[in-house]
Amino acid sequence: MKRSQRHRRISLITGIISAGVLALAGCSATASASGASGKVTLVVYSAQGYDHAMVAAFQKATGIPVKLDDNSTGPLLTQIEASKNNPNWGLLWVDGATAFAGLDQQGLLQKGFEPKVQWDALGTQSLPSDKSYTPTGVTLMAALVYDKTKVTSPPATWQQLLQSQWKGAVGMNDPSQSGPTYPFIAGMMNNLGGISQGERFFEQLKSNGLIIHPTNGPTLQALTSGQIKLALVQSSAGIGAELGDHKLVVKYLDPVTLLPSAIGIDAKAPAAERKEAEKFIEYVLSPAGQKVMQTGDPTGDSLYYPVLQGVSPLAALPPLASAKTQNINPYTWGPKEATINTWFDSNIVQ
């Protein structure tokens, strides 16, 4: 081949590749692209059922453009961990303080921000000392759900689940698929005095025929189809099921573990985006925001216990005063999550 032909060929290939790269780059929108108003776009990662309504209300109230990545908690955390050397998110809004503690310990969360609101007892218990995340509501793990026409004398304590009358009748979620379930397991271990005591409890529960399903939905389905008689699920899921089927009853055994929903801000986001994230948090905890939270998913995530004074939970929620609640330290139990989940999957699920 002549040299001039070879040069033309190389130039043509180089030109095509360069054009392709520029075209791809031009097609891409950056996460921090400015909206038409000149404000920075806030990227929200959220697993809450009312997040669409909240984002729409926030945009309308403030004019700040928002891009919402509405997903399950697992994929959101996977995205954050995989992209931590070049993050693309502004704030994360999911259930479970242990996840936020883990992100905080990796230095991924902005610290020191606390909105000026009046916290109630639940809110105060849920605030981290370094203010790396902000609680927005609380649900409980685990609520006991049963069919009152089939179960006339439900258990009154956790230990009663080990009795022979409940053999093969108790179901719960898999912590490796259901994010809220790990705090339940950690809470049981915390209440019983340690990890080994908790492991012994769940091993006894397994010997008594414990049935595991992936998440709240399938576990509740197992309850209503008659496969199990007692379901241990997130309180909002249980109450939502109760609203749809009045034969179901939600009961809290003592103690029940608090599961805060919280918002954390990406420490590496641009300063402008972090400011907007702070405004988002303030809006969520405002009276208008709380109204959106309670109406945005009325049979799901809206069934939470508020963390602010002056905000009452929806009427469907059982009063919390009668239940003994406990709060686990997410910075103590968060680092143990992978190990405990692995143990649970190897010894209880399989």
Next chain:
Amino acid sequence: MTVPPDTVPVPEATGTPRPGLHGRRAALRGRPAMWRLGKPMFWLLLIFFILAPCACFLALAVSPRLFSQGPQWFTLSYLHQTFTGATAVAVANSLWVSCAAAALGLAIGFPIAWLAGRTTLPGRRWAAGGMWLVLLLPSWLPALGWERLVQADGVMYRAGLNLPFVTHAIMGPFGVVLLLGLRSVPFSFLAVTAALAGLGQEFEDAARVHGASRIEAMRLIVPMLAPAIWSALAIGFAESVSDFGVAATLAYNSHFPLATYALYQDIGNFPPSFELAAGTGWLLVGAVALPLALQARALRGRSYQMLSGRSRQAVRRQLSRRGTAAAVAGVTLFYLVALGVPGFGAVSASLLGDYGGSFSLTLVNYRAVLHQAGLIGPLERSLIYGAVTASITMVGGFTAAWLLAQRKSKSTRILDFMLLAAVALPSVVFGAGYIFAYNLPIMSRLGINLYQTTTLLIIAYSASSLPTNARVLVGAVSQLQPSLKDAARAHGAGALLAWARGVLPVVSRPLTMAWLLTFCGVFLELPLSQLLYAPGSPPASVAIEDNLSNYHFGVGMAQSVLAVGLALLAVMVVLGGYRLIAPPGWRRIGGTARG
């Protein structure tokens, strides 16, 4: 009379390069510039969009620090962990189950393809069309249906059928093989059907003229379909080993761990253990070397170029009354199991309001879906994503299939392995690999911000669909004779026109099937969608998954049923469009005449 089992010898393809550099240059001389550029560009695209994401993820197993996932620059500890404990058990389970599923898929798919393509099977159009529905169904849906049927206090027991051995069989390895095997049937069906299109009547006639019986003629014909058969086995194995739907439902509830679920657990844990998942990924990638080695050994030294413009239309065999009854019973049984059970699963979950606790039907879930704001957008997006991806993949798949069908060289072997290895990796790995590859800080510094854009999502869909697409086409492409294009060129047509006039008509039907295969695969694809979709623009699968995994299970099932129905409608539109628009000559090739 014994007919030699080898294929009918065909002349060496014209333009086949002589060995050595001179031969290569002679072959290239006279080829247009676009052809010379096309092959390197194709390889470049494969490297960027398949090899790079896979390599980035797999590299984590030995160098977590490369992507800020750990302190080690080099370690073998994660690979070592993969060979021990529960992960090793899961991988071993996946390997033998996938072999069995691939074989089952071929054992069912081949006869159905033959009956639908070469006999007077009643309702054969419905049989062929039903395969698309089997393909459209996400693999977890049949698993769910079977569980509801056979679980303790399930429908089977409520109907008075006390069959614990059925429960034990389905809720165990047998059930997993059954479901994965049924899932492999459409791939076998499509691969064999595409190859049957190029199998003219002349081969069977030649055998019969020389006194061969029907069975002896079949012994001649079947080996000619060897590329398609091996492709079907290879893709059935790779798809089974990477399936997550069955692994997360039936296998999970049967306490029968599979590698994909173990890998998912590693990623789903917090913090995620990408390194352990990458170690499992290495084993899955290595596993696909097995079907490839077997395929290479079986096809070595043979040519399968039999498709030309002179291929005669095959004659449909008239089935006897007994044969018709047996064929109809067999095909009906397949669809009853493959569609009836998941259909029951979808009905029971979507038409029963109280989480399926009773048998009273209600449309409350469908009413909730129709009243739910924001459902139409995701469905529209998924239709568009599916159509765009299918179009891109059809071109890429044909190119890859053509390269795979060439004489085996080092590059084609590498391509073969790379494409199949990409199928063996679960989509969640692919998705994470794309984040690692395309969210590197240097990418942002260069102004290449593809992560969380629709562009990257389409690229990922295309890259993950290309290997399967190529495998389905390789059977038909292997049968193309180079003389088809050469004849057009000899009559003065340019390269593109020669391809369009000479080659396109004979591969139009397989290309249409490949397009639909990709469309169906992308429409309800979940793992890639969850990890890579552009914020604010969720596809249908993400919207459906949100309901399925949370409180709105019945609504999620109703959404799934509607989505599958919509995709099926799109399939019928495309097939109907081909029938209306394609010239009669195009439809004649690969078609059959009455016997």
